[in-house]
Amino acid sequence: xxxxxxxxxxxxxxxxxxxxxxxxxxxxxxxxxxxxxxxxxxxxxxxxxxxxxxxxxxxxxxxxxxxxxxxxxxxxxxxxxxxxxxxxxxxxxxxxxxxxxxxxxxxxxxxxxxxxxxxxxxxxxxxxxxxxxxxxxxxxxxxxxxxxxxxxxxxxxxxxxxxxxxxxxxxxxxxxxxxxxxxxxxxxxxxxxx
Numbered sequence: 805x806x807x808x809x810x811x812x813x814x815x816x817x818x819x820x821x822x823x824x825x826x827x828x829x830x831x832x833x834x835x836x837x838x839x840x841x842x843x844x845x846x847x848x849x850x851x852x853x854x855x856x857x858x859x860x861x862x863x864x865x866x867x868x869x870x871x872x873x874x875x876x877x878x879x880x881x882x883x884x885x886x887x888x889x890x891x892x893x894x895x896x897x898x899x900x901x902x903x904x905x906x907x908x909x910x911x912x913x914x915x916x917x918x919x920x921x922x923x924x925x926x927x928x929x930x931x932x933x934x935x936x937x938x939x940x941x942x943x944x945x946x947x948x949x950x951x952x953x954x955x956x957x958x959x960x961x962x963x964x965x966x967x968x969x970x971x972x973x974x975x976x977x978x979x980x981x982x983x984x985x986x987x988x989x990x991x992x993x994x995x996x997x998x
Contacts (some may be wrong), residue, residue: 806851810967817962817971819913825958826975829940830982832956836874836912837866837987843876844907844937845897846928847916850969851942852880854916858976866984868940870992874983877906879928899928909936918968922949929953942975944968 817827836843843862859878867873879899880886893901899915907913913932917925920943921983930953932939940990941947941954945963961973 812903813962813964814839814967814970816908817960818974820961821958821975825893825956826979828956829958830937830979832912832940833862833979833983834986836942838870840875841909842873842908842911843874843914844879844903844911844918845876845914845930846879846925848922848958850965851916851918851922851972853971854942854969855880855914858914858980861916861976861980861985863979866983868984868987871987871990879903893898898925900923900931903928903935903937905929907932907935907937907987911937912940914940914942914953915950916943917948917950918944918965918972920945920950926950926953930982942972944971 833843845859847855850976859876862874862876870995879902885902889898890900903913913928915925917927920941926949929939929941929950933953940952941950941957943950943957944960944965947957947959951957951959958975962968962971
């Protein structure tokens, strides 16, 4: 596959992402912002990089003067904590154990898995749902196990992992830009008390 074909295929995958799913996730994120809920984001490998990037963009890139800010945490960012849980318990538990410390009912967990079958992501989604959090999943292909475990799913409709990861990052950027615009259009401090 050449560069031109890759970009052409990526363009097709982006065009096939469900606009309805994106709108639902935008509303869920906006509600989390209004209610000042914690937003947790997790992924492995390239998806871990997307999780960190997205938390950065939610915290900084959506900041509007006179308005509260997002409260986003990338569960991928504490290498000492992740490796401690992986070593002492199991790698499958690295996100669940962090959620057990921080996540409360009504908070939001965003999980990113290209295959939808990453054991630590699946475990985190299950734990969050069982403990009253809303769960958003970004996945690819047919969605894997994750598709049936989340409240809202954005599917990158391709089986090429690199393009799945590309789509996920574009989705994260698009949502942040849309959220910033909506927050900027609101009357200052228009949030609900938690």
